[in-house]
Amino acid sequence: MTEESNNDNDSVEERRVIFEEIVDIDWANLTLDEMESVNRMACNFLNEQGYNGGELFAKVNRRPKSLENRLPKDAPLEQRVKEIVRGGISLSSLFYTVGPQCLSADEIFIAFEYRERLKLYEAEKKERAVIDKKKKLEDGAKALLALQKETYLKGELQTLLHWKLGPERYAEHSKKSARDLDALWQIHKNDPNPPDLLIPPVLEEPPVPSIEETELGRAKQHQFEVALRTAANYNNEQLEQLAQVIMGCAKCEMSVPPLEKYNSPLCVELAFLNR
Numbered sequence: 001m002t003e004e005s006n007n008d009n010d011s012v013e014e015r016r017v018i019f020e021e022i023v024d025i026d027w028a029n030l031t032l033d034e035m036e037s038v039n040r041m042a043c044n045f046l047n048e049q050g051y052n053g054g055e056l057f058a059k060v061n062r063r064p065k066s067l068e069n070r071l072p073k074d075a076p077l078e079q080r081v082k083e084i085v086r087g088g089i090s091l092s093s094l095f096y097t098v099g100p101q102c103l104s105a106d107e108i109f110i111a112f113e114y115r116e117r118l119k120l121y122e123a124e125k126k127e128r129a130v131i132d133k134k135k136k137l138e139d140g141a142k143a144l145l146a147l148q149k150e151t152y153l154k155g156e157l158q159t160l161l162h163w164k165l166g167p168e169r170y171a172e173h174s175k176k177s178a179r180d181l182d183a184l185w186q187i188h189k190n191d192p193n194p195p196d197l198l199i200p201p202v203l204e205e206p207p208v209p210s211i212e213e214t215e216l217g218r219a220k221q222h223q224f225e226v227a228l229r230t231a232a233n234y235n236n237e238q239l240e241q242l243a244q245v246i247m248g249c250a251k252c253e254m255s256v257p258p259l260e261k262y263n264s265p266l267c268v269e270l271a272f273l274n275r
Helices: 003-023 032-048 065-069 077-087 091-098 105-147 154-171 178-188 215-233 236-251 265-274
Strands: none
Touching (some): 077 105, 105 215, 154 178
């Protein structure tokens, strides 16, 4: 027997050992990561035998990293609402944000209201960016004028003319040469200056609203006001019941009697709202 044949026998014996190790594994007590490792080893063994072992490779499903950042159950309302809006208000998104926890109706209404306020805030930020850009141009042009230079560089002339003529009139001259821009400046330098821009107050991100500031709260308030307007023809007994219900709504601590005990539709409706 040659040395080469001995090496072949050793290789076959080594492969047989690997295969036997895979067969003898206690699959019931393996973790998923260990099973994936064994599966990869078996597929590599098949590849070495000339088979397409890669077709049998199985990748273990792993929990997405996003699930590790779920909100805890005791997170404050403000944090929960912000995370719900940030992750998206949909069934799949909520699963990754709060998991199997229950959401109250108040949280959903507040989240929808907060999302709409954030949209308005982002729109105002874009408008503010345009104003800031115009203000920067105005400040740059005034700083150049304060220098009282006889001649200006091309970039300086572009700033001065952009401010003096405005964006629409300046657009047709923006690509002219320095000589043409200087000639244009000599024509318009004595024109009246544009009015100074007024900078609006600093934008602040909207806070998380209360339930009274949501669509639900506004609907309850509207129903309350409509109910009050119908009290003009009530007698003393009905007005006394109305006062009791209103005090209970305001204090949120009165035990509201059963609805059938009221003898006016207004009191029934207000008592229902208080529930």
